[in-house]
Amino acid sequence: MRALRFLLRKEFLQIFRDHVILGMLFVMPLGQLLILANAATFEVRSARLYVVDHDHTPMSRGLTDRLAASGRFVPTAASPSPARADQAMLARQTDAILVIPTGFERELVRQRRAEVQFILNAEDGAAAGVLQSYAGRIFAAYSAELSAQVTPTLASIGARVDLPPRRGEPIIEIRRRGWYNPELDYLDFMVPGILVVLVTVVGTLLTAMNIVREKEAGTLDQLNVTPIRRSTFVAAKLIPLWSLALLDLALGLALAHFAFGVPVRGSLALVFVAAAIYLLAALGIGLWISTIAETQQQAMFVTFSIVMIYLLMSGLFTPVRGMPVWAQWAAQLNPVTHFIRLMRAVLLKGAGPAEVAPQLAMLAVIGAVVLTLAVRQYRKRAA
């Protein structure tokens, strides 16, 4: 224990003396949180709309006006030629094409239903999906508005490229109500996730680099000829970074709450208990990387490739349920998945320990396994 105290003192001395590490610990994650939280949005504003109006009636113009009034679409071009609209989309001069056929208003008045064609550039699938749902809502609202006047029906949405235009679908009125995040505010949803990722990257990378640096400097050998035990050395490496990563998380949460208004509906203590367990796994990965890397560059590259997997298989950007089965299993083994899920549940839903028990258990299991393997891998004696 005495040796641990001296080692810890040395670790803190080195960390607080190194401006780069301090920057990596505090400035980088918080700065990135500010930037990324504003940038990582699914909202689409001002999509460029190409209008091909063959009808030229008050009702056809009304449809275009409703789309423009929403702020989601900006009519940037109009022509009577569908071919030119197609060319504009090919040249990426427009994001969506609205084709209103001749007799649109007449059909509406006589038959109470009419068709329009709405073509989306689905190169960026996520953005196209968002635009499609915006347009659907606007069409539905316009249809309801018109039905008050002439009781017609208006509906038709088609997306281009993969999806053939669907015509003449019956009206289905959908009323959405998002629970726990009623405004579907992406910030509430993304900020906790981004924060988890940033803290993970910092914790894992610093752990890996810190130990590898001792290898590079030869000080690891120098320590290995002292009576310091393997477990003491590992503890002295993990404790400072573990506590600093928790501090990072606390600062990040404060920023998320006060700068982005992310709600804290559940118990903060629960979040930190989970974080304490979760960070054991994250730092354990860093320790494991340090056993296979000989230089800090190697440690960095291995860390980043692991972090990529962490990110893309965690449900941060894409829901886990949408993944193929094998990837869902992999996501189950990813500690980030469970911690993000837990953070969102506790912060947004106010979930208590009973509700997040499965995540806590998985974190504990993953943490224990990772840390055990990493410590075992860390050999005091090179063979």
Added chain:
Amino acid sequence: MDGLGKRFEATVALDDVTFDVRPAELFGLIGPDGAGKTTLFRILATLLLPDRGSATVLGLDVVRDLWAIRARVGYMPGRFSLYPDLSVEENLRFFASVFGTSLEEGYRIIAPIYRQIERFKNRRAGALSGGMKQKLALSCALVHRPDLLFLDEPTTGVDAVSRRELWDLLGELKASGLPILVATPYMDEAARCDRVALMQRGRVLAIDAPAAVGARFPRPLFAVRARDRYALIQALHAYPYTASAFPFGDELHYSDTRRDLAPVAIAGELRAYLQSKGFADAEVTPIRPGIEDAFMALMGTPQEAAG
């Protein structure tokens, strides 16, 4: 140690190394780079496991009793391996503390060395000069008052004055009763050891007192001087009785195959031969073989040597 062996994949780093170091002895491992000195140190310092054989340090087995050894041995690796971002004093205090002692308790033993760098005690170790770094490393290896000191090439990359100072310090430490095992690639430093082991390609070629190692040189040896050294070597190689001729400082060391002839007689004959070859200024002096001569002979290096 006895029959110690270590291989790294296909490379045999140590092959059947056997020797022992006596109490209060300054024992030198002499050999070129790649001779296996560092591997030997790493085994003795319990950083590596031997593949074959056994070694005991202070009567403790390097495999079984590693923790006892680690507490009692001071090891200074060939590469500077202290924390460059900690100050001189912080490094010393840290290494004292991990051995469960303090700088104050260890001060007496490191004082002769530490005093030379004490005025830089607040400087970061990374900002020290080569010689000061080695003095700090030696202080750190000594601060826990070890019963045995391992020094792997302590003078490599150190200026001549610091080298001499370091060897003076080793002499003082030895005089205080501390056994020291030191490796060096420099033959001139071997003379300051009580005994040396000459190592090459993982094997020990000879173990003896430095003077006695020189005496093992099997043939009469001469220092030969002339202005044109390159031509001189050519001429010596053409001489029928040449056993070896290689540059040594600013002269050539020449050994003769005729063991039964008096050195003075050989010297006279050789001088006459060289003068007949046009080396009017040739000087030939019989000399006592030094450790380097013995080493060259033991290594069986090719007798060719460019001037």
